[in-house]
Amino acid sequence: MEMxxxxxxxxxxxxxxxxxxxxxxxxxxxxxxxxxxxxNTVYFRWFESGRVAYFERMGLLAGSEGSGVGPILHSTHCRxxxxxxxxxxxxxxxxxxxxxxxxxxxxxxxxxxxxxxxxAEGTAVVVTYDYREARKAPVPEPVRRRILALESEPVAxxxxx
Amino acid sequence: MEMxxxxxxxxxxxxxxxxxxxxxxxxxxxxxxxxxxxxNTVYFRWFESGRVAYFERMGLLAGSEGSGVGPILHSTHCRxxxxxxxxxxxxxxxxxxxxxxxxxxxxxxxxxxxxxxxxAEGTAVVVTYDYREARKAPVPEPVRRRILALESEPVAxxxxx
Amino acid sequence: MEMxxxxxxxxxxxxxxxxxxxxxxxxxxxxxxxxxxxxNTVYFRWFESGRVAYFERMGLLAGSEGSGVGPILHSTHCRxxxxxxxxxxxxxxxxxxxxxxxxxxxxxxxxxxxxxxxxAEGTAVVVTYDYREARKAPVPEPVRRRILALESEPVAxxxxx
Amino acid sequence: MEMxxxxxxxxxxxxxxxxxxxxxxxxxxxxxxxxxxxxNTVYFRWFESGRVAYFERMGLLAGSEGSGVGPILHSTHCRxxxxxxxxxxxxxxxxxxxxxxxxxxxxxxxxxxxxxxxxAEGTAVVVTYDYREARKAPVPEPVRRRILALESEPVAxxxxx
Numbered sequence: 154m155e156m157x158x159x160x161x162x163x164x165x166x167x168x169x170x171x172x173x174x175x176x177x178x179x180x181x182x183x184x185x186x187x188x189x190x191x192x193n194t195v196y197f198r199w200f201e202s203g204r205v206a207y208f209e210r211m212g213l214l215a216g217s218e219g220s221g222v223g224p225i226l227h228s229t230h231c232r233x234x235x236x237x238x239x240x241x242x243x244x245x246x247x248x249x250x251x252x253x254x255x256x257x258x259x260x261x262x263x264x265x266x267x268x269x270x271x272x273a274e275g276t277a278v279v280v281t282y283d284y285r286e287a288r289k290a291p292v293p294e295p296v297r298r299r300i301l302a303l304e305s306e307p308v309a310x311x312x313x314x
Numbered sequence: 315m316e317m318x319x320x321x322x323x324x325x326x327x328x329x330x331x332x333x334x335x336x337x338x339x340x341x342x343x344x345x346x347x348x349x350x351x352x353x354n355t356v357y358f359r360w361f362e363s364g365r366v367a368y369f370e371r372m373g374l375l376a377g378s379e380g381s382g383v384g385p386i387l388h389s390t391h392c393r394x395x396x397x398x399x400x401x402x403x404x405x406x407x408x409x410x411x412x413x414x415x416x417x418x419x420x421x422x423x424x425x426x427x428x429x430x431x432x433x434a435e436g437t438a439v440v441v442t443y444d445y446r447e448a449r450k451a452p453v454p455e456p457v458r459r460r461i462l463a464l465e466s467e468p469v470a471x472x473x474x475x
Numbered sequence: 476m477e478m479x480x481x482x483x484x485x486x487x488x489x490x491x492x493x494x495x496x497x498x499x500x501x502x503x504x505x506x507x508x509x510x511x512x513x514x515n516t517v518y519f520r521w522f523e524s525g526r527v528a529y530f531e532r533m534g535l536l537a538g539s540e541g542s543g544v545g546p547i548l549h550s551t552h553c554r555x556x557x558x559x560x561x562x563x564x565x566x567x568x569x570x571x572x573x574x575x576x577x578x579x580x581x582x583x584x585x586x587x588x589x590x591x592x593x594x595a596e597g598t599a600v601v602v603t604y605d606y607r608e609a610r611k612a613p614v615p616e617p618v619r620r621r622i623l624a625l626e627s628e629p630v631a632x633x634x635x636x
Numbered sequence: 637m638e639m640x641x642x643x644x645x646x647x648x649x650x651x652x653x654x655x656x657x658x659x660x661x662x663x664x665x666x667x668x669x670x671x672x673x674x675x676n677t678v679y680f681r682w683f684e685s686g687r688v689a690y691f692e693r694m695g696l697l698a699g700s701e702g703s704g705v706g707p708i709l710h711s712t713h714c715r716x717x718x719x720x721x722x723x724x725x726x727x728x729x730x731x732x733x734x735x736x737x738x739x740x741x742x743x744x745x746x747x748x749x750x751x752x753x754x755x756a757e758g759t760a761v762v763v764t765y766d767y768r769e770a771r772k773a774p775v776p777e778p779v780r781r782r783i784l785a786l787e788s789e790p791v792a793x794x795x796x797x
Contacts, residue, residue, distance in 0.1 A: 185509040348668040366504040
């Protein structure tokens, strides 16, 4: 898993450019199901790995910063475009599209090196949750600042005035 | 996995009533991740199991009917409502909400027996695919008829006239 | 997951009789891999679920009893006998074959209802670990007594006298 | 997944040297379970990926070579040595220790880059199976020759004379 590097193929680079956090993951033979394609649940594991890499960059992991505020997954979506098979390597690009008062919206893109194409795209909404108080919490200011520093594309930002 | 039966709890029965295909699945200890809740990918495995049970009822599995037409997953979504832990048993309700020309729209509901509540809701779009011709195919007439026979709730139906 | 009950089929009952802890689990469609049989890793998930059910019965879960002593997996083995496919239901029988000074030896048996036969057999060695002291700990006396109460078959017991 | 290359760390190189087939795999966050270590089943997925890489090198995949002879897993074992956590990268070394009349014995080693140590070791017995005849088959001669060419360490070889 090479963080944030870009693969050699310029076409693949272009597909990943809008995503500031990028990881690469091998397709394992056992990721395939009886239809002989990578199973639909595996893409969500890849999205999760992309988000965790982003969380590390934005300083949002449970108990990190001593704030007790961590992420909780609200909802997620995947649109499958190209069926994948072993062997292959995928790159997972992750970006933030919107910072809400108590949530962050992510976009994910899976690029297959074997196909040189987008294999799937997805979204996820993550709520910032105060695990000590057991309730939703505002997105911490340092987290918000790190997201904005990471993203060169415009990010919709809620509230704050 | 008891197919289509209903659990004893009347509140849970009510939550599953709109879903003609129902299966029950145990939460396994290993379904939990490091946050000590059932991992987000496991819900998609449960949705898949619900869809496969529905496919069996509607006669849509690859190569079934000798038509060569089988299902391929186009997209799927999950909205998480209650974090789950081992031990628990979930019921997965699956219904069809729309029959398109070359696709079927599913709605899934996960009900937790431990909570007596909806733990998650989801959707999936499945394209009917002719694996011999390698292209999308119309939803076969017998499949359409079986769906309509299964569903007592209204189903949006595209085209045909 | 029905704990410790026995299935209706008398031949299957016989196969499970030596195992005091028994759970049943559905085979899910997604448990199959590209060879169109249940993937080899799934059997270890089933063994784990069997052990966790046994741990609950013997009072050995991390932090339980306030002793800080919990289980840690030392090694595990599986011998595959019958390839499994969806749909099926498996019963997982778990018994203790030996209580060491700081470890417990388990035997697992997977019985397929579709085949009415043993589909796999396995073993696992679990070390009792003091998570506060970060070292192996003797098997707690109450745990040892509960194991002996559960097992009607002879159990090899180390040390103590 | 870099096939057969060796990592930069000389200590890790030394640990992998006896294994002619080597792949590297990232630990994903979701590989951890509620005990906050990589779950025991994940090691078997890694072993499987190592074997599949070896199968490719020895020309043994179902239907390959037009012989109809492919691998079927007979049994597998894992001895866990160091609990693993995300983030980490593991190298999986795979070698053949014995060629039987109708089976091949593998040894696996998992090396953690974060620890610079062996995290687990395992074995697997794979039977060569004629899927057309539905019975065990002798290890094909070309497969046997490729194994012997890959292995610099001595390999026990059954029969043949």
